[in-house]
Amino acid sequence: MHSPSPQLLRALRTSLRSTSSPRNLWTSTSRFPRGISGNASLCTTIKLFSTSSVQHRNNSSSSSPSSIKRPSRFVSRAHTHKPSSPDRGPPSDEDTQTDFDTLNVLGNAAAPAAAIDATLDTGFDLSNGVHIRNGDALLLVGGEAFSWRPWKAIKGAANDRAAKAAMVNAKGQFEVPEEVWGLLSVVWPRPDMLILGLGEHAMPLSPETKRHINALGIRVEIQDTRNAAGQFNLLATERGVEDVAAAMIPIGWNARK
Numbered sequence: 001m002h003s004p005s006p007q008l009l010r011a012l013r014t015s016l017r018s019t020s021s022p023r024n025l026w027t028s029t030s031r032f033p034r035g036i037s038g039n040a041s042l043c044t045t046i047k048l049f050s051t052s053s054v055q056h057r058n059n060s061s062s063s064s065p066s067s068i069k070r071p072s073r074f075v076s077r078a079h080t081h082k083p084s085s086p087d088r089g090p091p092s093d094e095d096t097q098t099d100f101d102t103l104n105v106l107g108n109a110a111a112p113a114a115a116i117d118a119t120l121d122t123g124f125d126l127s128n129g130v131h132i133r134n135g136d137a138l139l140l141v142g143g144e145a146f147s148w149r150p151w152k153a154i155k156g157a158a159n160d161r162a163a164k165a166a167m168v169n170a171k172g173q174f175e176v177p178e179e180v181w182g183l184l185s186v187v188w189p190r191p192d193m194l195i196l197g198l199g200e201h202a203m204p205l206s207p208e209t210k211r212h213i214n215a216l217g218i219r220v221e222i223q224d225t226r227n228a229a230g231q232f233n234l235l236a237t238e239r240g241v242e243d244v245a246a247a248m249i250p251i252g253w254n255a256r257k
Helices: 006-020 040-062 160-165 178-186 207-215 225-239
Strands: 116-119 124-126 137-141 144-148 193-198 219-223 244-249
Touching (some): 116 244, 193 225, 207 219
Parallel strands (some): 193 219
Antiparallel strands (some): 116 124, 137 244
16 A cells, blocks of 8 residues: 555645635535635535534524514503494303393383472473472372472462562571461372472571471472472382372572572
């Protein structure tokens, strides 16, 4: 076996230096390392090694946890869509869908025959067709409507206007004689509540008048006439006309004038 020639050893040394340099991994395959020109197998090896290195770097960078895009955990309310309907569930043809317009607990309850349809300056209009006029007040007891004139019980008044003004005492309280509530004392069963509408503005009830009504076992609710009419219609429908009575003065009567 012959020993290698100095020219072959020089060529092998040059090829090893060229393949160990990092710069030659990225050079084009059309250029050959110095000293081994025409060696296609070495150029192919350099090309495969450089390609696999690039792929390895790309794969390693794509699998890095820092490069993975994760969805945000929280979404700002400013970027959410406003619901178009109050029903948050999916559309369905079944009967389980809730219709909030039909949730009327008093929808099937019969309205009282003497419900108040309108409050006027000089009277009232009832649902049964009865009209109270000429400035008369209204008394509703046991489902019946009565024309009521509490000022007639005021003694010593020169006329009706002075008597109506005398229903308010010096302290600004509504006060009338006991005989004004005579109907409540003879009716049976007595109502549990009396809704008192005192004209355009509500005012306190005098202790004497309130004491007399409470002695009959009746509670008193005081409001202005408009709100008192609405409350009577609601409570009379819910509880019945036997439990709720009303005494209304027209809104045209204003004791402050």
